[in-house]
Amino acid sequence: MSSLALKGGWVVTQNSKREIIKADVLIEDGRISQIGEVGKADEIIDTSNCAIIPGLINAHTHISMTLMRGIADDMNLEKFLEKTFKVDAARTPEDIHLGAELGAIEMLRSGCTSFVDMYYGQDMIAKAVKDSGIRGFLGWVALDEQFTTQKGSPLSNCENFIDSHKGQERIHPLVALQGVYVCSEETLLKAKELAYRKDTLLHIHLSETRKEVYDHQAKTGKRPADWLYDIDFLCDKLLAAHCAWLTMAEMRKMAEKNVSAAHCPISNMKLASGFEAPIPEMQALGMNVGLGTDGCSSQNRLDMWGEMKTCALLHKVQRLDATVMNAQRTFDMATIEGAKALKMGNELGSIEVGKIADLAVIDLRHPAMVPTFPENLISNLVYSCQSDCVLHTIVNGHVVMRNGEILTLNQKEVVEKSQLISKKFF
Numbered sequence: 043m044s045s046l047a048l049k050g051g052w053v054v055t056q057n058s059k060r061e062i063i064k065a066d067v068l069i070e071d072g073r074i075s076q077i078g079e080v081g082k083a084d085e086i087i088d089t090s091n092c093a094i095i096p097g098l099i100n101a102h103t104h105i106s107m108t109l110m111r112g113i114a115d116d117m118n119l120e121k122f123l124e125k126t127f128k129v130d131a132a133r134t135p136e137d138i139h140l141g142a143e144l145g146a147i148e149m150l151r152s153g154c155t156s157f158v159d160m161y162y163g164q165d166m167i168a169k170a171v172k173d174s175g176i177r178g179f180l181g182w183v184a185l186d187e188q189f190t191t192q193k194g195s196p197l198s199n200c201e202n203f204i205d206s207h208k209g210q211e212r213i214h215p216l217v218a219l220q221g222v223y224v225c226s227e228e229t230l231l232k233a234k235e236l237a238y239r240k241d242t243l244l245h246i247h248l249s250e251t252r253k254e255v256y257d258h259q260a261k262t263g264k265r266p267a268d269w270l271y272d273i274d275f276l277c278d279k280l281l282a283a284h285c286a287w288l289t290m291a292e293m294r295k296m297a298e299k300n301v302s303a304a305h306c307p308i309s310n311m312k313l314a315s316g317f318e319a320p321i322p323e324m325q326a327l328g329m330n331v332g333l334g335t336d337g338c339s340s341q342n343r344l345d346m347w348g349e350m351k352t353c354a355l356l357h358k359v360q361r362l363d364a365t366v367m368n369a370q371r372t373f374d375m376a377t378i379e380g381a382k383a384l385k386m387g388n389e390l391g392s393i394e395v396g397k398i399a400d401l402a403v404i405d406l407r408h409p410a411m412v413p414t415f416p417e418n419l420i421s422n423l424v425y426s427c428q429s430d431c432v433l434h435t436i437v438n439g440h441v442v443m444r445n446g447e448i449l450t451l452n453q454k455e456v457v458e459k460s461q462l463i464s465k466k467f468f
């Protein structure tokens with residue numbers, strides 16, 4: 043049994059009382075075994091003048107799209123999808139793997155320890171997850187066969203991926219769906235059945251744009267979430283990304299079925315999909331809402347710090363109310379609420395004895411973080427912190443980044459290869 047102690051830091055527990063305490067944290071066999079004064083350990087990291095936070099959870103992305111950074115900017119979603127689908131179809135499994143390595147490095151550098159992914163070629167992404175040390179909730183995307191460039195049936199590909207990866211360390215396979223615009227009732231219900239049969243999460247893009255809502259209304263006479271309720275697709279395994287265009291009636295139906303949401307404010311703003319994602323209303327209805335960056339072709343970074351700050355600012359300005367999305371509520375979305383949205387509230391998202399040791403250590407003497415006291419620590423995390431304030435990142439009890447150096451992958455090599463290989467997409 044190996045042990046690791048983080049000594050002398052401010053522990054931002056994110057427990058039910060949201061306590062911030064000066065304490066050591068002991069990690070044994072990948073789990074937090076003690077919070078308080080810790081004596082001996084096999085390995086000790088001095089965390090004085092640091093904050094220890096739960097690893098950030100990116101609740102929606104397409105990690106391999108890192109190689110498409112800056113490829114389709116300043117265009118609306120329809121044009122954006124046209125361009126990215128074209129590049130997608132040309133990509134090799136090696137490109138998907140390399141993009142995932144680059145994305146994992148970017149996220150680990152920012153203190154993000156878990157991400158929810160929607161893509162095909164998840165076997166290549168799983169390999170990057172394994173090697174990089176990050177935690178991946180990996181959804182092989184399903185859609186109607188007539189719309190896909192995948193070889194074989196997307197749902198069978200998804201099932202095969204789940205069967206071959208379930209139970210592997212830090213890999214949580216799940217069932218993903220592109221959206222109602224390319225998924226028939228039959229595809230959706232088969233996907234739901236698969237998620238129940240394999241006991242996995244179910245992930246979908248939902249009501250991202252007004253056009254999606256209007257087109258679906260024209261086709262079925264119903265708004266997407268109303269329709270999904272009527273066909274009995276909504277369920278407590280479902281994590282719906284975006285949710286930018288929902289009525290109160292739709293949200294009530296989603297809350298009734300215990301659906302969770304992944305809010306992606308920067309992607310929604312950049313693609314001009316909408317700025318009205320009714321997050322405060324969803325939260326008031328008791329829904330768990332996490333935060334996601336979406337893919338690099340729309341965000342363009344896998345940066346949860348930027349996502350948190352933007353989330354808070356967006357809701358404030360949209361409602362002309364500076365109190366509506368405060369720092370604590372926003373930080374919750376990136377940590378414990380994100381964990382609950384992934385049905386991992388008992389394992390991730392807070393620093394408590396017994397939980398999995400997915401943590402990040404923040405330098406409170408970084409110029410951007412000074413002055414910090416317990417009173418303004420959460421505010422500074424949401425409004426001031428940036429990726430280069432993260433000193434160490436720990437996943438499953440393993441130090442994967444120490445003093446800003448990635449220990450698992452060769453960052454220089456991944457960066458050089460990515461620069462070289464991406465030329466063909468431009």
Ligand SMILES: [Zn+2]
Pocket residue numbers: 102103104160247283336337
């Ligand atoms: Zn997406």
